[in-house]
Amino acid sequence: MSDPERGPRDSGPEAAFAGARLHIVTGKGGTGKTTAAAALALSLASRGGRVLLVEVEGRQGVAALLGSAALPYEEREMLRAANGGSVHVLAADAEAALLEYLEMFYGIRRAGQALTRLGAVDFATTVAPGLRDVLLTGKATEAVRRRAGGRRHSSDGPGNAPFHYDSVVMDAPPTGRIGQFLNVNSEVAGLARVGPVRSHADRVMEVIRSERTRVHFVTLLEEMPAQETRDGINEISGLGLNLGAVLVNMVAPPLLGGADLAAAAAGELDTAELVRGLKAARLETASAEAPEALAADLAGQVRAHALRHLLQERVRGELEGLGPPLLELPLLEGGADRAALASLARRLSEQGVGR
Amino acid sequence: MTGTDPGTAPRPEVSEAGRLDADALVDDPGTRIIVCCGAGGVGKTTTAAALGVRAAERGRRTVVITVDPARRLAQSMGLEELDNTPRPVPLSGANGAAGGSGGAGGSLHAMMLDMKRTFDEVVREHADPERARQILANPFYQTLSTSFSGTQEYMAMERLGQLRQSGEWDLIVVDTPPSRSALDFLDAPERLGRFLDGKLIRFLSAPASTGAFRLLGAGFNVVGSVVGRIVGTQFLNDLRAFVSAFDTVFGGFQERAERTYRLLQAPGTAFVVVAVPDTDSMREASYFVERLAKDSMPLAGLVINRTHPLPTGPGARLGAAEALAAADSLATGDHPLAGAALRLHAERVRVHEREAGLRARLLSAHRSLRVVEVAARPEDVHDLAGLRGIGSALAGEDASGDP
Ligand SMILES: Nc1ncnc2c1ncn2[C@@H]1O[C@H](COP(=O)(O)OP(=O)(O)OP(=O)(O)O)[C@@H](O)[C@H]1O
Ligand SMILES: Nc1ncnc2c1ncn2[C@@H]1O[C@H](COP(=O)(O)OP(=O)(O)O)[C@@H](O)[C@H]1O
Ligand SMILES: [Mg+2]
Ligand SMILES: [Mg+2]
Secondary structure, eight states: OOOTTSOOOOOSHHHHHTTOOEEEEEESTTSSHHHHHHHHHHHHHTTSOEEEEEEOSSSOHHHHHHTOOOOOSSOEEEEEOGGGOEEEEEEOOHHHHHHHHHHHHHOOHHHHHHHHHHTHHHHHHTTOHHHHHHHHHHHHHHHHHOBTTSOSSSOOOSTTSOBSOSEEEEEOOOHHHHHHHHOHHHHHHHHOSSSHHHHHHHHHHHHHHSTTEEEEEEEOSSHHHHHHHHHHHHHHHHTTOOEEEEEEEEEOOOSSOHHHHHHHHTTOOOHHHHHHHHHHSOOOSGGGGOHHHHHHHHHHHHHHHHHHHHHHHHHHHHHHTTSSOEEEEEOOTTOOOHHHHHHHHHHHHHTTTTO | OOOOOGGGOOOGGGGGGGBOOHHHHHHOTTOOEEEEEOSTTSSHHHHHHHHHHHHHHTTOEEEEEESSOOHHHHHHTTOOSOEEEEEEOOOOSSSSOSSSBOGGGOEEEEEEOOHHHHHHHHHHHHSOHHHHHHHHHSHHHHHHHHHSTTHHHHHHHHHHHHHHHHOOOSEEEEEOOOOSSTTHHHHHHHHHHHHHTOHHHHHHHSOTTSHHHHHHOHHHHHHHHHHHHHHOHHHHHHHHHHHHHHHHHHHHHHHHHHHHHHHHHSTTEEEEEEEOSSHHHHHHHHHHHHHHHHTTOOEEEEEEEEEOOOOSSGGGGOOHHHHHHHHHHSOTTSOHHHHHHHHHHHHHHHHHHHHHHHHHHHHHHSTTOOEEEEEOOSSOOOSHHHHHHHHHHHTTSOOOOOO
16 A cells, blocks of 8 residues: 655666566556566576466467467466576456356356357446456456465465465556556446455455556657657656656667767768768768768768657656656567567566666 | 568669559549558658648648648647648748648648547437437446547548538548558548447347347356346346447448448549558558558558668669768778768668668569659658658659758
8 A cells, every 4th residue: 555654666677576476567558568477477487487468458479589389378388587486377358257257256258159159248348348358457466465375366365485486477457548447446436346356356456556666667768759758757646656667668779979960960970970970881872973972861860869868868868757667678679579578578677677 | 581582673763664652643623532551650640641731732631631640740740739621731831822722723731530539429320319419428338439449540531431421622632540550540440330230249138038039049148147247237237228229320330331331432442552661561551552452442542651762873773782882982980971881771772672672572463553652751751841742753753862
């Protein structure tokens, strides 16, 4: 529970992860939520533990990232980390979660199938979205509480047994929907005031509100993702949930020094020096015959690069003022794939994740 | 992102014959509706706004329905908040006079869709005051009108139908909601209709002893009681109240959705598909083009936004490998500016080749597709000057994107 008396948390990366076992990864669509969530899971697993990566939107984003066939609704070991650590993946979807829930609490697989035929899932995911969300967040929080030797579904297992998973990372819905998604309690409250769904929601909310859970935001150094991050942070802290880190994805270093960048952005690039440089470089084609014209072409690109970089620095400055620590992930040439994950995970570990 | 097959990448000039000409499109008095669609974040809102500005400044009375403009863009168009009423956009500056007027009798208005309010209005229009009150207060209506994945699409279409009927506009440019998939936009109204008319809704809302249950048989009876146990009777009661109240307005909804759908197929409508040059977005654009053809929706063409064209001078002939070799040939520490410029150029050429490959692949599947490219600007587009820049790129006037 949040304590209004407590001052701002020490904003270093260690503090953003200390004591956390459920990591919710959100961000604007397409910023790299799935990639960052997988890298975070791998980084956490490199301490040697077992980590569960849960995908909730039924889009098979993790399978696409890992270059594997579509994953079933089943916790499956997919990645190995250093020190014997492992990342397991669960591709959760509302329909399967609903059927599991029915079977688990009511032992009614047959009725569940009838419900599917009737379009119950359409129902759960449309007019009662709170139901869908509580089923999905319920999956993740159940994995957080699960203990070694405990029965998989129902109980938390022997109270002193170690946890089955050291950490659970969720590839969550985008910023536009994250507040509603996590605030299952109030969502369900409007629809079901009493009953099993309601008490399930209360149990889920208890985990989500606790210090064990952190919400991380993935962003790019661009205006709209940064704006969504700012709005999302306000919403999440307004709900009394705990913020983790801001993961700044696809960061590319500038190719020019600060003075050259500033000059280029201002349109005052030293073209004479550029021409001298082009003359000194060994160019073969016809372009070598007209270094001035080539310099004019290249100067346009240099200026665009400089402007983009200054914009990114401005956005970074704004993000720094938001509170949560910034962690950076580099732009990888050719996109992020299974092989690239290890290097992204290493970058996170170097910045203090998992320590 | 996959690599490209250099063997299939033609030079861009090859497909020049099939260029989408935005000026011809907005100048044609027969064009009454332009729908900008595509996956999220590709630049639909930007394209819609740029087409609106362009059309107004070329003399048409234009209104743009935007759905989720970036804050600064909305502000620059005088849109501070959600509001279902078109507001005049002052087009002062480079072209034309102030006060919503563009060139030669044209003008620009813009509005930001308020889907909840649009929905409320439709309900009020179709139900008597007492029923409308019941519906608006029901918790199921609250979720339906704010978070059903499809309400926004449906309401954008609803608003489009209303504006078209008003007869006040020469041209209506519609931005579409930031759906996961470009296809959601076409499917959502139908899905909403199917859902409201669905078996489950009828089943759940029928009192346990009535025909619906008996018809469905004993297996389903178990389901009914299970649902009641899980969600509670309050839930079922609210749902029943909602469905029976909504029933009365439902016919009207279906009818309106069908009318709008036909409007989209009419000759005065032009779809503009927006994509960015990456594998996913181009694949999505390809599906969308096929789907529009299947539904007999008139397609104007494809905008490939945020491309990286080569410079127009001798830089166009300097290859990536050569530029890199030249950069490497400079002794360390010598001429860092030229070294950086050459490396930047090499990267630009590689990106350009990958983009050209994606474009070629798409065009080989859709040979008659008209395409225009809009270069990535170094900064976001958030004012009228930026929109004019995008507009002239859409009209083929400026291909570079470099400042
Ligand atoms: N650090 C990186 N360097 C290069 N490419 C990246 C990086 N991170 C992500 N990408 C690429 O960006 C694209 C989007 O990434 P990803 O699927 O992780 O985003 P997402 O936020 O999960 O998207 P969605 O909102 O669609 O779920 C992918 O093509 C991925 O390979
Ligand atoms: N050609 C372009 N160059 C640079 N930035 C662009 C370009 N097109 C769009 N943008 C920027 O990309 C972001 C997303 O654009 P937007 O039109 O809101 O996308 P959509 O409506 O498809 O979600 C905005 O910040 C916009 O300014
Ligand atoms: Mg994803
Ligand atoms: Mg938009």
